[in-house]
Amino acid sequence: MKRGNAYGGPGGDKFWDDAEIATLTFNDTITRVTASQSVDLAGISRNRFISSKHSILLQANQCYFL
Amino acid sequence: MLLSLTFGYSNDRIGREYGGVGRRGSWEDLIPLELTPGERIDHITIYEGYRNITNPYREGKLTYIIVGIYLKTDRNQQTLFGSTNGIQKEESPNNYFLAYVQGQDGGHIDSLRFTWYKYCLKNSTISENDNF
Numbered sequence: 386m387k388r389g390n391a392y393g394g395p396g397g398d399k400f401w402d403d404a405e406i407a408t409l410t411f412n413d414t415i416t417r418v419t420a421s422q423s424v425d426l427a428g429i430s431r432n433r434f435i436s437s438k439h440s441i442l443l444q445a446n447q448c449y450f451l
Numbered sequence: 452m453l454l455s456l457t458f459g460y461s462n463d464r465i466g467r468e469y470g471g472v473g474r475r476g477s478w479e480d481l482i483p484l485e486l487t488p489g490e491r492i493d494h495i496t497i498y499e500g501y502r503n504i505t506n507p508y509r510e511g512k513l514t515y516i517i518v519g520i521y522l523k524t525d526r527n528q529q530t531l532f533g534s535t536n537g538i539q540k541e542e543s544p545n546n547y548f549l550a551y552v553q554g555q556d557g558g559h560i561d562s563l564r565f566t567w568y569k570y571c572l573k574n575s576t577i578s579e580n581d582n583f
Binding site for chain 2: 386387388389390391392393394395396397398399400406408409410411412413414415416417418419420421422423424425426
């Protein structure tokens, strides 16, 4: 058995349940992985995002009236 | 970016959903990675980075989380969940397959750690001290 490095940060208020792992035997394997995702705003603060969206709307309006 | 992750095991047990608490804004469920009998995950790439998520412990600050995960199997099925926009770290120990996953989560996936089992020929022995 190899235990790998830990990735990510120190946050998270819920530790993954060891009891869940304890139900596994050496013969058990992973059969399915499911996931969900959200839009990645990569480092853009909410305020900046809202203001840039607002600015695009203003530009659109300007184009419309021209 | 990655919001939640769930693993199902061959003992018909489905682990709880990690992350994804109180889904906000726009999000989508992704096409699951379904492994065929005998198929194993043998390669993982993690993408991690700072994001401006709702975090009551770090109001007004960015939080370092897992933003994406890429999984590859020994039958060459490949899946990317989430974003590749982050620091990339790979784990793919030779002759091992992914046994189970542990970590910490809240609204998103904060951290992950993988445990690997060694491929063994029938009648061979497993060394308990076979760690990194």
